[in-house]
Amino acid sequence: ETGVTQTPRHLVMGMTNKKSLKCEQHLGHNAMYWYKQSAKKPLELMFVYSLEERVENNSVPSRFSPECPNSSHLFLHLHTLQPEDSALYLCASSQRWFDEQFFGPGTRLTVL
Amino acid sequence: TQLLEQSPQFLSIQEGENLTVYCNSSSVFSSLQWYRQEPGEGPVLLVTVVTGGEVKKLKRLTFQFGDARKDSSLHITAAQPGDTGLYLCAGMNYGGATNKLIFGTGTLLAVQP
Numbered sequence: 738e739t740g741v742t743q744t745p746r747h748l749v750m751g752m753t754n755k756k757s758l759k760c761e762q763h764l765g766h767n768a769m770y771w772y773k774q775s776a777k778k779p780l781e782l783m784f785v786y787s788l789e790e791r792v793e794n795n796s797v798p799s800r801f802s803p804e805c806p807n808s809s810h811l812f813l814h815l816h817t818l819q820p821e822d823s824a825l826y827l828c829a830s831s832q833r834w835f836d837e838q839f840f841g842p843g844t845r846l847t848v849l
Numbered sequence: 850t851q852l853l854e855q856s857p858q859f860l861s862i863q864e865g866e867n868l869t870v871y872c873n874s875s876s877v878f879s880s881l882q883w884y885r886q887e888p889g890e891g892p893v894l895l896v897t898v899v900t901g902g903e904v905k906k907l908k909r910l911t912f913q914f915g916d917a918r919k920d921s922s923l924h925i926t927a928a929q930p931g932d933t934g935l936y937l938c939a940g941m942n943y944g945g946a947t948n949k950l951i952f953g954t955g956t957l958l959a960v961q962p
Contacts, residue, residue, distance in 0.1 A: 740892070753917050779853070780892075780937065782927035803947075835950055840891025846950060 738847035741826050749847045752818060757837055758844045760811040760828030768834045769811040771803060774825040774843070786811060787834040818848045851876040853940055853953035855915075861959045862928055870956045872938035881914055881921045881941045886935040917955045928960045 741762045750756050762769060770782040785793035786805040800822075802814040811828055825845050829838040853874045862868055872881070880899040884892035896905050897919065899916035905912045909932075911924040921938055938953040 779954050780939075782950070825934070829891070835943075837894055837897065841891050842891070 741839050743826075743830060743841035743844050745844060746842065747805065747845045750815070750818065751849050752807065752820070753815040754818075756816070757815065758813040758826055758828075758846075760813075760841055762809055762811075762828075762830035762839070762841075764830055764832075764839060765809055766830040766832050766839070768831045768836070769805060769808075770829040770831075770838065771811065771813050772827040772829065772840075774827055775823075780827070781825055783813075785834065792834065811845075815846075818846075820848050823848045851878075851942075851949075851951050852914065853938055853951055855936075855953040855956045857956060859947075859957050859959075861961065864929055864960055864962050865927050867952060868925050868958070870925075870958070872921045872923075872953050873921050874940060876940070877918050878951075879918075879942035879956060880941045881918070882939045882941065883921070884937040884939065885914055886888055887933075892935075892937055895937055913916065917959060925958075928958075929962050930960045933958060933960050 744759045759778050769786050773781045775785055778835040782795050783797045784803045789808055798843045800817050804812040825843045827843045831838045850855055850871055853872055856871045870883055872919045880897055882897045884893040895913045899919045901916045903914045909926045928943045936956045940951045944947050
């Protein structure tokens with residue numbers, strides 16, 4: 738695998754489910770990001786991890802919980818989501834915090 | 850709050866036509882990036898411009914950063930169907946603990962064969 742991979746690519750979940758999104762980067766980068774992309778809204782930064790420490794949390798509801806166990810892996814744990822949370826969730830990585838970012842293909846999430 | 854407005858929001862043109870996409874803000878940015886996102890994929894960086902007035906060319910794509918570093922444009926010459934996608938500008942401000950990349954509202958381009 739090369740670049741940034743995300744699994745699953747598509748996820749449908751009910752409001753009471755718990756699920757996790759996974760991101761893996763094979764680029765040797767030190768920073769990883771979660772973004773939310775909704776229709777008709779700009780790409781929104783959710784979380785930033787630099788050297789496995791969370792350095793930014795943009796007022797994201799607590800029903801989204803990130804985890805960065807090492808510099809290559811990033812998770813987004815989801816619980817008790819709302820229908821308005823349906824969106825494309827993109828993971829990205831960069832060599833240093835906010836250097837050129839390389840994006841994964843995203844997970845298309847639908848909350849019923 | 851820093852905002853980047855892109856225009857037009859949607860653009861549908863015929864193969865061979867020229868087009869320009871604009872990215873405007875009332876805020877000054879340290880640098881500005883342009884990305885293209887194809888359906889089912891994440892954004893891919895096309896170019897970064899850092900100096901006011903800078904012009905960069907990437908084959909048929911010409912990028913310009915405004916003199917005041919508040920705006921940018923992307924011009925495509927002789928568009929091809931492969932240029933179809935969502936074009937995003939993103940402004941960067943470097944501030945140590947407050948580094949931020951602000952994305953624009955996006956321009957969806959469709960090039961018809």
